[in-house]
Amino acid sequence: MPFNTFEDKTFTQLLEMAISEDIDSSGDLTSKATLPSDLKGKATLVGRTDGVLAGIEAGERVLRKIAPEAEWFSLMEDGEPLKHGxxxxxxxxxMRGILSAERIILNFMQRLSGIATLSAKFVAKVHDLPVKILDTRKTTPGWRYLDKYAVRCGGGHNHRMNLSDGILIKDNHLAALGGGPVAIRQSILLSRQYFPGTWDIEIEVDNLEMFECALQSSPTIILLDNMSNEDMNAAVQRKNAIAPDVLLEASGGITIANVREVALTGVDRISIGAITHSAPALDLALDYNFS
Structure with a gap:
């Protein structure tokens, strides 16, 4: 799937930075010193392990920017599963241009494919359950739009893109208002008054007492932060009984090992920071053919 306007802008900015830091004004000294300027070559971008591909557009655009005379032929699309080989x-x-572009191509594609792969692993754990896997704002500065693009390539969904993309009342907002039931009711009421009918209103709670108070005010979403599976299940039952339109989101301490148990509590959404802040780069490589 092609980059949208925001992803395209982000990539363009990151590419300029990547070229500046990796090639600089002097260019690739080693390739200049050792390779004839007219030497041609071929290379194949291959997967070295199982995963999910993301960043094919990025790879092609890196090559075209650094080595405009080179040609790129895509054999796969983002979101497709990768196998070794x-x-x-x-x-x-x-060859000078291809070698100069190699590391930047791999840096973009390995990072994005790593996020897509981890996203897909979480999604696979709950594929038969009516729950969505979401990312968070825990992204590397400057990379958010591309990181969240990669999450979608893996089958996950995007949470808020930024602070202007929705209302999420967190524990510190409540603490600043004095905490307790009054702060919960007040924060939801103020949000409705300030943005009437404009944005979804989500509020974070970490125990059943806070949950009950929030539920009475009928926000769009209640985020259950680091709550036990037993408490989350109780929250689901209570919500279904009196406010079935309210969505419940689990977050905090979600891992591949426990995500299915969390999903089985009946929550509607599970948000996971690790998808973007802890995804390992996927092993990709350029294999050269000099024959």
């Missing part, structure tokens, strides 16, 4: 793309053209 999967052929992702073929490249041909001037």
């Amino acid at each position: 999967s052929l992702i793309a073929k490249i041909q053209g001037p």
Whole structure:
């Protein structure tokens, strides 16, 4: 799937930074010193392990920017599963340019494919249950739009893109209002008054007493933060009984090992910071053909 306007802008900015820090004004000294300027070559971008592909557009655009005379032929699309040895793309053209672009291509694609792969692993754990896997705002500065793009490539969903993309009343907002039931009711009421009918209103709670108070005010979503599975199940039963339209979101301490148990409590959404802040880069490589 192609980058949207925000993803395109982010990529363009990151690419300029990547070229500036990796190639600089002097260029690739090693390739200049050792390779004839007219030397041509071919390379294949391959997967070295199982995963999910993300960033194929990024890879092609890196090559075209650094080595405009080179050619890129995509063999896969973002969101497709990778196996060890999967052929992702073929490249041909001037060797100086291809070698200069190699690391930046891999940096973009390994990072994004790593996030897509981890996203897909969480999604696979709950694929038969009526729950959505979401990311968070726990992203590397500057990379948010691309990181969240990769989450979608893996089958996950995006939470708020930024602070202007929805209302989420957190524990510190409540503490600043004095805490307790009054703060819960007041924060939801103030949000409705300030943005009448404009944004979903989500509020974070960490125990059943806070949950009950929030439920009485009927926000759009209640986030159950670091609550036990037993308490989350009780919250689901209570919500279904008196406010079935309110969505429940589990968050905090969610791992591959426990995500299914959390989903079985009946929550509607599970948000997981690790999808973007702890995803390992996926092993990809360029294999060269000099024959």
